[in-house]
Amino acid sequence: MAGFRWKTGTVAAAIALLPTACVVLFLFVGGTGWAALVSLTSSKMLANWNFVGFQQYATLFSNPRWLTSLANMVIFGLTYIGSTLVVGFLLAIFLDQRVKGESVFRTIFLYSYATSFIVVGLVWRWIFNPGMGIQDVVRDLGFASFTFDWIVNQRMAIFTIVIAAIWHGAGLVMVIALAGIRGVDAEIWKALKVDGVPAWRAYLHVILPTVRGSILTAAVLMMIGVVRLYDLVVAMTNGGPGSATEVPAKFIVDNLFERQNIGLATAASTSLLVMLLAVIVPWLLLGNARRRSRA
Amino acid sequence: MSAGAIVPEGPRPRHFGWARLGIYAFLIVAALFFLFPLYVMVLTSLKPMAEIRMGGLLAWPSDPTVEPWIKAWTSACTGLRCEGLRVGFWNSVIITIPSAVLAILLGMINGYALSFWRVPWANWMFAILMFGTFIPYQVLFYPLVRIASTLGLFGNLGGIVFVQVVFALPVMTLLFRNYYASLPEELFKAARVDGAGFWRTWFSIMLPLSGPMLVVACILKVTNTWNDYILGLIFAGRDNLPMTVQLNNMVNSTLGEREYNMEMAATLLTALVPLVIYFVSGRWFVRGIAAGAVKG
Numbered sequence: 001m002a003g004f005r006w007k008t009g010t011v012a013a014a015i016a017l018l019p020t021a022c023v024v025l026f027l028f029v030g031g032t033g034w035a036a037l038v039s040l041t042s043s044k045m046l047a048n049w050n051f052v053g054f055q056q057y058a059t060l061f062s063n064p065r066w067l068t069s070l071a072n073m074v075i076f077g078l079t080y081i082g083s084t085l086v087v088g089f090l091l092a093i094f095l096d097q098r099v100k101g102e103s104v105f106r107t108i109f110l111y112s113y114a115t116s117f118i119v120v121g122l123v124w125r126w127i128f129n130p131g132m133g134i135q136d137v138v139r140d141l142g143f144a145s146f147t148f149d150w151i152v153n154q155r156m157a158i159f160t161i162v163i164a165a166i167w168h169g170a171g172l173v174m175v176i177a178l179a180g181i182r183g184v185d186a187e188i189w190k191a192l193k194v195d196g197v198p199a200w201r202a203y204l205h206v207i208l209p210t211v212r213g214s215i216l217t218a219a220v221l222m223m224i225g226v227v228r229l230y231d232l233v234v235a236m237t238n239g240g241p242g243s244a245t246e247v248p249a250k251f252i253v254d255n256l257f258e259r260q261n262i263g264l265a266t267a268a269s270t271s272l273l274v275m276l277l278a279v280i281v282p283w284l285l286l287g288n289a290r291r292r293s294r295a
Numbered sequence: 296m297s298a299g300a301i302v303p304e305g306p307r308p309r310h311f312g313w314a315r316l317g318i319y320a321f322l323i324v325a326a327l328f329f330l331f332p333l334y335v336m337v338l339t340s341l342k343p344m345a346e347i348r349m350g351g352l353l354a355w356p357s358d359p360t361v362e363p364w365i366k367a368w369t370s371a372c373t374g375l376r377c378e379g380l381r382v383g384f385w386n387s388v389i390i391t392i393p394s395a396v397l398a399i400l401l402g403m404i405n406g407y408a409l410s411f412w413r414v415p416w417a418n419w420m421f422a423i424l425m426f427g428t429f430i431p432y433q434v435l436f437y438p439l440v441r442i443a444s445t446l447g448l449f450g451n452l453g454g455i456v457f458v459q460v461v462f463a464l465p466v467m468t469l470l471f472r473n474y475y476a477s478l479p480e481e482l483f484k485a486a487r488v489d490g491a492g493f494w495r496t497w498f499s500i501m502l503p504l505s506g507p508m509l510v511v512a513c514i515l516k517v518t519n520t521w522n523d524y525i526l527g528l529i530f531a532g533r534d535n536l537p538m539t540v541q542l543n544n545m546v547n548s549t550l551g552e553r554e555y556n557m558e559m560a561a562t563l564l565t566a567l568v569p570l571v572i573y574f575v576s577g578r579w580f581v582r583g584i585a586a587g588a589v590k591g
Binding site: 008009010012013014016017019020021023024026027028029030031032034035038047087090091094095097099105107108109110111112113114115116117118119122123124126127132133134136137140167171172175176179224227228230231234235238248249252253256257262265266268269270272273276277280 | 318319321322325326328329330331332333335336339347348350351352353401404405407408409412413414416417420423424426427428429430431432433434435436437438439441442461464468487492493494496518521522523524525529539542543546547555558559562565566569570572573574577580581584585
């Protein structure tokens with residue numbers, strides 16, 4: 001009797017999981033495969049099954065806008081992830097010094113993370129506005145020749161997006177880092193104090209390696225964000241000036257919905273997925289292997 | 296004062312070295328950086344255009360007005376329609392509520408089934424589901440548009456809710472799976488011995504214990520859905536565009552002179568819901584993003 005009920009229970013559990021199983025199978029697996037297949041066809045406005053091999057990829061990687069987008073993604077990704085990690089960890093370390101009003105500081109450092117990228121983009125665009133933003137403020141202070149026109153400057157525009165993104169994301173790294181630092185064994189702290197190790201060396205050589213896991217998590221999260229980067233660019237520069245802030249996600253959406261070039265868009269999205277996995281998978285495996293060898 | 300007695304003067308010397316001063320200086324400068332955009336937004340939204348044109352981004356408004364806020368809410372134009380941001384606000388509300396309810400419900404049931412029941416293929420499903428978090432949205436746009444339109448879920452309210460639920464499934468499932476896994480298994484076994492089935496056990500044992508995770512999941516999902524732009528733009532259809540999309544259209548398609556004060560008021564209005572959630576929920580919000588962050 002009991003055995004029978006266990007079985008009906010398991011059947012009910014399987015039925016309950018069915019909707020998600022369908023999404024996983026048909027959308028996540030099926031959809032990714034479907035997109036990859038379409039990228040091998042000559043589909044333009046409408047999808048067709050006329051296979052042309054890797055022709056779309058050849059077209060894609062000779063498309064200057066795609067190459068610019070990729071380059072921008074790499075520049076953005078490296079500067080954004082690097083600076084956000086540094087800023088976030090510094091904030092966490094300074095907050096860890098038994099400061100008064102810690103929770104007030106924490107609230108201030110994280111609130112930007114709660115806002116939409118569209119909001120973030122529009123505020124910073126206003127701040128960077130050469131006519132009425134920071135440039136104007138500094139000029140009013142008497143520095144008449146002060147120039148800060150990054151947002152309309154072909155070479156520097158991408159970094160205005162980096163600054164806005166750091167403002168948005170540093171709080172998240174701070175939270176993750178602070179949790180990691182607070183999780184460090186009290187004995188380690190005591191031992192460091194007894195040995196007279198200066199605080200900065202303790203953080204750099206002892207604490208930082210022990211919170212490697214949190215760094216990895218934060219970096220992977222940000223990497224996914226970098227690949228998805230779209231809203232912030234649309235709100236701040238819409239890809240301009242020229243194509244100075246074009247990014248792959250925007251290339252894909254534009255080709256899919258505006259230029260109606262399905263084959264090229266799916267080739268771009270498939271390449272993007274392959275590139276992301278090529279970076280993340282070895283990294284995660286490495287992280288896991290290290291964790292295991294430590295344990 | 297009696298002569299001869301040595302009275303200590305001035306403040307008592309404190310242990311407040313240069314290091315402490317440096318720590319606070321760093322934190323305060325950082326806090327100013329984080330608060331700066333909020334300050335600029337609020338100030339700009341309260342100035343009349345004449346004052347903005349004179350410059351002085353940081354200057355206190357000499358003639359503060361709430362006119363831009365009223366205009367942003369009731370009469371600002373998006374394309375040809377001039378009914379203000381309230382249209383997008385209500386669209387966002389209507390999108391967010393069913394998306395959050397459905398995503399959380401599915402996440403709860405998935406988490407429960409995965410933690411306590413032995414469905415043979417469940418672990419495979421969970422592994423692929425977690426892998427799904429790495430797939431960039433853009434990869435799935437084309438197949439999703441096709442599948443959604445076949446199901447009649449493209450360009451309407453059902454469409455955006457469907458997509459919102461699909462993309463939230465991995466995180467919601469993970470949240471509840473980890474939460475239920477931390478509950479003592481004896482509870483579950485006791486219910487089983489009493490003869491309760493799958494749904495009964497969930498409803499009478501697990502659901503009453505889910506309170507804390509429900510709050511966390513709710514905060515996470517509502518904030519994410521409210522802040523979404525691209526899914527709303529593609530899947531919601533013209534009549535259901537969420538607030539973020541309307542805001543961006545409003546600001547980026549303006550012809551003629553741009554009304555920066557109204558734009559900043561509109562931006563603040565769009566940020567208001569998640570900010571209120573953030574400031575009210577405090578630690579719960581942090582718990583949500585921390586729980587969502589622990590993926591590896």
